Amino acid sequence: MDHAVAAAKFVANDQRAHWHDQALWFVRQKRDRMANSLPEWETLRDTASAIKAYTVTHLAELLEQFEENATQLGATVHWARNAAEHNEIVHGLLHDHGVKKLVKSKSMLTEECHLNPFLERHGIEVTDTDLGEWLVQLRREPPSHIVMPAIHIKKEEVGELFHNILGTDEGATDPTYLAEAARHALRQKFLEADAGLTGVNFAIAETGGFVVCTNEGNADLGVSLPKLHIASMGIEKLIPQAAHLGVFLRLLARSATGQPITTYSSHFHGPRPGGELHIVLVDNGRSDLLGSDQFRRSLSCIRCGACMNTCPVYRRSGGHTYGTTVPGPIGSILAPARDAKAHHTLPYACSLCGSCTDVCPVKIDLHHQLLSWRKEIGVRGLVPFTKRFSMGIASRVFQHPAIYRMSGWFARKLVPKLPRFLIYNRLNTWGRQRELPDFPKQSFREQYKRRQKK
Amino acid sequence: MSTSRDAILAAIRSKTLEPTPLPTLEQDWIRFDDPIAQFGSVLEFVGGKCVRCESLAAVQETLDTVVECQTAVVRCSTVSGVGRPTLSIDDIDDPHSLDTVDFAVLRGQFAVAENGAVWVTDAGLRHRVPFFLSQHLALIVPSSEVVPNMHEAFQRLTFKDRGFGCFISGPSKTADIEQSLVIGAHGPRSHIVFLVDSIDA
Numbered sequence: 001m002d003h004a005v006a007a008a009k010f011v012a013n014d015q016r017a018h019w020h021d022q023a024l025w026f027v028r029q030k031r032d033r034m035a036n037s038l039p040e041w042e043t044l045r046d047t048a049s050a051i052k053a054y055t056v057t058h059l060a061e062l063l064e065q066f067e068e069n070a071t072q073l074g075a076t077v078h079w080a081r082n083a084a085e086h087n088e089i090v091h092g093l094l095h096d097h098g099v100k101k102l103v104k105s106k107s108m109l110t111e112e113c114h115l116n117p118f119l120e121r122h123g124i125e126v127t128d129t130d131l132g133e134w135l136v137q138l139r140r141e142p143p144s145h146i147v148m149p150a151i152h153i154k155k156e157e158v159g160e161l162f163h164n165i166l167g168t169d170e171g172a173t174d175p176t177y178l179a180e181a182a183r184h185a186l187r188q189k190f191l192e193a194d195a196g197l198t199g200v201n202f203a204i205a206e207t208g209g210f211v212v213c214t215n216e217g218n219a220d221l222g223v224s225l226p227k228l229h230i231a232s233m234g235i236e237k238l239i240p241q242a243a244h245l246g247v248f249l250r251l252l253a254r255s256a257t258g259q260p261i262t263t264y265s266s267h268f269h270g271p272r273p274g275g276e277l278h279i280v281l282v283d284n285g286r287s288d289l290l291g292s293d294q295f296r297r298s299l300s301c302i303r304c305g306a307c308m309n310t311c312p313v314y315r316r317s318g319g320h321t322y323g324t325t326v327p328g329p330i331g332s333i334l335a336p337a338r339d340a341k342a343h344h345t346l347p348y349a350c351s352l353c354g355s356c357t358d359v360c361p362v363k364i365d366l367h368h369q370l371l372s373w374r375k376e377i378g379v380r381g382l383v384p385f386t387k388r389f390s391m392g393i394a395s396r397v398f399q400h401p402a403i404y405r406m407s408g409w410f411a412r413k414l415v416p417k418l419p420r421f422l423i424y425n426r427l428n429t430w431g432r433q434r435e436l437p438d439f440p441k442q443s444f445r446e447q448y449k450r451r452q453k454k
Numbered sequence: 455m456s457t458s459r460d461a462i463l464a465a466i467r468s469k470t471l472e473p474t475p476l477p478t479l480e481q482d483w484i485r486f487d488d489p490i491a492q493f494g495s496v497l498e499f500v501g502g503k504c505v506r507c508e509s510l511a512a513v514q515e516t517l518d519t520v521v522e523c524q525t526a527v528v529r530c531s532t533v534s535g536v537g538r539p540t541l542s543i544d545d546i547d548d549p550h551s552l553d554t555v556d557f558a559v560l561r562g563q564f565a566v567a568e569n570g571a572v573w574v575t576d577a578g579l580r581h582r583v584p585f586f587l588s589q590h591l592a593l594i595v596p597s598s599e600v601v602p603n604m605h606e607a608f609q610r611l612t613f614k615d616r617g618f619g620c621f622i623s624g625p626s627k628t629a630d631i632e633q634s635l636v637i638g639a640h641g642p643r644s645h646i647v648f649l650v651d652s653i654d655a
Contacts, residue, residue: 040481043481043482047479047481050474050476057474063462148629151633155632179628179630179639183638207614216627216628217642220585221640224583224587225549242611245604245608246479247479249604260496261570263622264586264620264626264641265621267620269617271616283465287465288465290465290466290471291469296471
C-alpha cells in the first residue's frame with residue numbers, strides 16, 4: 001500500500017479530512033492540559049524511558065521471572081513465536097473448553113495476529129466489546145487508531161449501522177442514545193460468553209500479574225462472568241516491578257486521552273477461584289527488533305497513541321491509509337521492520353517535525369527512527385524509480401561545482417521561459433501540489449562578485 | 455510448547471545488549487495541601503461524586519436521598535448497616551445472576567487524590583463482578599485512607615497472593631462516538647465514593 005496514494009483519497013473529501021484533523025487535535029490539547037498539570041511530567045517521562053530501557057536489556061530474565069511467578073499464582077503461560085502459533089494456542093484453548101462465544105476487550109496484538117477471522121473460520125463467534133472496536137468489527141474494517149478505533153466514523157454512520165443491526169430509530173445521531181443501544185446489545189454478549197480474552201497493558205515480572213486498562217469496564221465484564229480468561233501480550237509489555245506501575249499508570253491515560261487515569265485499571269494475579277487463566281506471550285518479530293541499535297527503542301512503546309494524535313500527517317490522512325494494525329509515527333517504524341518492501345512508503349508519511357518525539361511518554365526518538373528508516377529503505381533499494389532518478393541527478397549536481405553553477409544558470413534563465421508541461425510532469429512529483437518558487441535574476445555568487453567590485 | 459519458549463528466549467539472548475540500570479522512584483512527586491478536596495474535585499471531573507460522611511449512619515442518610523438508590527429494585531451491599539440490601543452476593547452461586555443488581559454498595563481500600571481512583575479488591579468477596587455489572591455503584595472508603603499519588607498507592611500494594619484488584623476512577627464511560635463523552639458504557643452509570651471518618655461507628 002502506498003500511503004500517499006491512499007491519503008490522496010482521504011483528503012479528496014476536504015470537509016471530512018478537516019473534521020478528522022480537529023477531532024484528534026482536540027485529544028492532543030486534552031493531553032497537554034494533563035501533562036501541564038503535573039510539575040514532574042518530564043521526570044515521569046525520563047523514569048518511564050529508563051524502566052523500559054532496563055526491561056529491553058534484561059528481557060529474557062524478566063520473561064522467565066514472569067513465567068515462574070504467574071505459574072505459581074495458578075496461571076498457565078504459553079509462548080508463541082508468531083501470529084500463527086498465537087492463534088493456534090488461543091483456538092486450542094477455546095476448543096478444549098467447548099467455547100462457542102468469545103468476548104474480547106481491546107487488544108492490538110490480536111489485531112496484529114488477525115485472530116478474529118481465524119476463530120470465525122473455526123466457527124467461534126467473536127465479539128469485540130470496546131464500543132469503538134465493536135463499531136469497526138460490525139463495519140468489517142480494521143481500527144483506524146489504536147486507542148480510538150472508530151475515530152474516523154461519523155455519528156450519522158453509527159446511527160445508520162445501529163438502525164440496520166440493532167433496530168434503533170432511523171436517522172438517530174445522538175451519541176447517548178446510540179451508546180445506550182450498544183450497552184444493551186453488548187451486555188447480552190457478556191452474559192452469553194463462554195470465555196473472555198483481554199490484551200495486556202503491563203505485565204509485572206516481579207509478581208507474575210498483569211494490568212488491563214479500559215474506560216468502559218468491558219475487560220472486567222468479559223472475564224468476571226465466564227470461567228476462562230485468556231490474556232494475549234507482546235513480550236515487550238513486561239515491566240520489572242509493581243512499583244513501576246505507578247509511573248506508567250500516571251503517564252498512559254494522560255498521554256492517550258487526557259484523562260488522569262483510565263476508569264478501570266485492573267490488576268490480575270492468577271485465575272479467580274474456580275476459573276482458569278491463560279497468558280500467551282507473543283514474539284512475532286519483537287526479538288528481531290531487539291537486535292537493531294537503530295530501532296530497538298520502539299519496543300518501549302506503551303501504545304498510548306499520543307504520537308498519532310499530534311502527527312500532522314496522521315491527522316490529515318487517517319489511520320487506514322497506513323495499511324497496518326498500528327498506524328501513525330510508531331506504526332511507520334514497526335511496520336517496515338516487519339516487512340520493509342510492503343511498507344516502504346510509511347517512513348515518508350512524515351514531515352520530520354518531531355512533534356511525536358515531544359509527546360511520547362516513554363521518550364522514543366520517533367522522528368529520528370523514521371529518518372533512519374528512510375536511509376535503510378534506500379540501502380535496501382526500495383526507493384521508487386522517480387525518486388532514485390532525481391536523487392541521482394541531484395547527487396551529481398552537488399558533487400560537481402561546475403555542473404551546479406550551470407544548472408543554476410539554466411534554472412534562472414531558461415526555466416521561467418519553458419512551457420508548463422515541460423516543468424510540471426510525471427517526473428516532478430514535488431510540483432504536483434506546489435508551484436516552483438520564482439527564480440532570482442542573479443545567483444548569490446553573481447551578487448557577491450558585483451558587490452566586491454564596488 | 456517448550457520449543458517456542460526456548461526459541462524466543464534464545465533469540466533474545468543472542469542479542470548482546472549493554473544492560474542499563476533501573477531509575478530511582480524516589481522523586482519529588484506531587485502532593486496536595488488538602489488531598490480529600492483534590493480527590494473530590496478530580497472525581498467530579500471524571501463524572502463521579504465524592505461525599506464525606508462522619509459515620510456509616512450518615513452514609514445511609516445520604517443514600518436515602520440518592521435517586522438511583524431510592525428507585526433501585528435490587529440492591530446489594532458488603533458494608534453492614536448500609537445500602538438496605540435485597541440480596542447477598544455470597545448467597546449467589548452463578549455470577550451471571552448478579553446482572554439484576556441496580557445498586558451496589560462495596561468497600562474500597564484507599565483513595566488516590568491525584569486521579570480520583572479508589573483501590574478495590576475481591577478479597578473476602580465471592581464474586582468481583584458487582585463492581586462492573588451493577589447499574590450504579592457506591593464505594594465506602596475510610597477518609598483517613600487518601601494517598602496523594604500513585605507512587606504512594608503502590609507502596610501499599612504487595613501482590614504476594616492470588617487475587618484481583620482494580621483502581622476505579624468514576625463511572626464507566628465511552629467517547630467512541632465522535633469523541634462525545636457518554637457516561638454508562640457497559641458498567642455502572644453512576645459512581646459515588648463515600649469518604650467516612652469513623653467507619654466502625
